[in-house]
Amino acid sequence: MSALSGRRIVLVVTGGVAAYKSAYLARLLVEGEAEVRVVITEEATNFIGPTTFAAITGQPVVRSLFSSGQVSPHTELGRWAEAIIVAPATAATLARLALGISEEAASATLLASTAPVLLAPAMHTEMWENPATQRNLALLRQDGRSVVGPETGALAGGDEGIGRMAEPEVIVEALIDLLAGPLSGLTVLVTAGGTREAIDPVRFLGNRSSGKMGHAIADEAARRGARVHLVTAADRRSHPAVDLIRVESAQEMAEAVDKLDVDIAIMAAAVADFRPKDPRGSKLSRSEGPPDIALEPTPDILSAVLSRSKRPFVVGFSAETSNISRAVEKALRKGSDLTVSNDVDDPGAGFGVDTNRVSIISAEGDVEEWPLLSKDEVAARLWDLIQSRLNP
């Protein structure tokens, strides 16, 4: 499997002579098993036709905000992208990006995305050395954009000098570096949300979990370069690079988890311990009076993951009400590598809110209390901790 397998890459082609080389770049990305979508500026179509890119990628090319057949191509592509390459990046496009001007599909897609951006500038030496171009480039670097090239060599029209677009192979290497993070090469499973156990076709037993914590953990893992499968019972969005698997009941979650072979499993879902034994096939009627609902245990998803022959590094979650000793006892009994415990009675921690106050319980039962943090901060600290455990 290549480092680009399954990665979602947007290639933005702008109006420079080097645009002809971008067809080969698109081909290299496709050969690397990346999913590639191309956005081309109107000026770039003077140098190369969209049909070439459509044929290479097998996907329609976006050249306009208003006639691509998509309602909102820039936001759709911006969210979809795991990385965006601009190759060639003209001086005009660099200027638009530096200022946030987004009047056409290419710059609007870049503005509408949080994905990392790799710029491959190409232009004549005078344009490259112009203070305006250098100023725009400095701004773009400040904004965290990565730049590859330009190189010195033969330019169009028989000129020599700096301004030649980096070769497509070099751009691919730079892209692989850009996508790499501390979790690159690792496959992660995150479970999230509260399961719903059917009583009848319209009613369920559920819990107050919103899935915010689990989704924050999955998103952070994706940002750090992991391949992430998020099995979620929550109706929330996730980072575009996350493989989102929606489930409803504990049984569905158990089956989805069972299919995934992973290196790290973060079991953040609030899984029902019990479910109605005989869910009714049709809606219960008030006139029948209150039903007796017999319960039965649901599958123990955490234990199933812990007892795999190829056991991943496992982080369990335990939501308790003012009872850390019960969380420690559970952590030791279950045998997770780490357990994240939160006191759901604590205002500002637990279900539905954007913050969390957690304690981390080691496999030996040692407890470390973290302060009140946003769920995004908890996710980042948790990944820092897991990384330090995996690479002491």
Ligand SMILES: Cc1cc2nc3c(=O)[nH]c(=O)nc-3n(C[C@H](O)[C@H](O)[C@H](O)COP(=O)(O)O)c2cc1C
């Ligand atoms: C023959 C020709 C070659 C060009 N080559 C480049 C180039 O290599 N780099 C560049 O920045 N602009 C180049 N330009 C100018 C751009 O095409 C022009 O600035 C255009 O507005 C860029 O639009 P875009 O960035 O939206 O694609 C060239 C123009 C012509 C006529």
